[in-house]
Amino acid sequence: MSDTRRRAEPATPELRSLFDRIYAANKTNADLGRLLGLDGSQVTRIIKGTRQIQRHEWKRIEEWLGSAIPESHETGEVTVMPGLVPLYGWAGAASDERLTFAEQTLIGAVPRHPNQQNARGAFALRVSDESMAPRYEPGETVYVAPNQWPAREQDCVLVTHEGYGYLKRFVRRFDGVVTVRQLNPESELTFPVDDIAAMHAVVGRG
Structure with missing residues (x-):
């Protein structure tokens, strides 16, 4: 052809x-x-x-x-059954505020969050750093709607083309730049839109 x-x-x-x-x-x-x-x-x-x-x-x-x-x-021997979503852990810290997202590891399966019912490819992530404490503490689980831009002041997972992930709060998207906020220590981070590989909305916690 x-x-x-x-x-x-x-x-x-x-x-x-x-x-x-x-x-x-x-x-x-x-x-x-x-x-x-x-x-x-x-x-x-x-x-x-x-x-x-x-x-x-x-x-x-x-x-x-x-x-x-x-x-x-292959991510492990865990079989994700109907009604469950895969639970991933971060591969490790790349800095105080970012984690390696591209090589996250399947560590189990958890019940699908009600807010994930219509989210294709929904999954969950285990929190492993303190940058969003006290809202999220290490060991907690966040439930994600993949490739869905968050609303203003909604938590999200931002993934860069380098494979780094950031669990933060979405602030704004303006003039080709995305601003997110972390809570501990409180600060704002900015990313050119062209540097972002994916944005995942956080739709629940547990």
């Missing part, structure tokens, strides 16, 4: 294998975007290798393609 020749070449062998499988299944980049709740520019960044596919997204893709999760993306 002439359309195939115009497709951008995926940046890595792993991505080429993935998109070969997607196209072989007669699915498109737009289909992938709808599956993950991403717009066209974010899918393009995946192809170019500038936006990492997160572990919970790999799981959705593999289920979508009807195959097992590749060993390189």
Whole structure:
């Protein structure tokens, strides 16, 4: 097909294998975007290798393609049953305010939060730092609606293209810059929109 020749070449062998499988299944980049709740520019960044596919997204893709999760993306022996969502832990602190999000680890499954009922690919995260204390303490769980921009003053997980994650409170998006707030110590952080790979709204806690 002439359309195939115009497709951008995926940046890595792993991505080429993935998109070969997607196209072989007669699915498109737009289909992938709808599956993950991403717009066209974010899918393009995946192809170019500038936006990492997160572990919970790999799981959705593999289920979508009807195959097992590749060993390189296997997250453990936990089987997520109906009515439950996967619970991830952060891989580790990269600094006092950010954590490594791209390599988060599946540590279990928890009941789906009522606010996640209509959230595709919903998951939960175990809090591991004190930057949002006293609202969230280490060991607590937050429930996430993936790729959903938060409302003003709603908590969120902001993920950069470098793979760093920030559990913060959304303040504003203005003039190409996103501002979020942390509580401990209280401060505001700013990120150019182009540096953001994903925004996940926090819809519950437990």
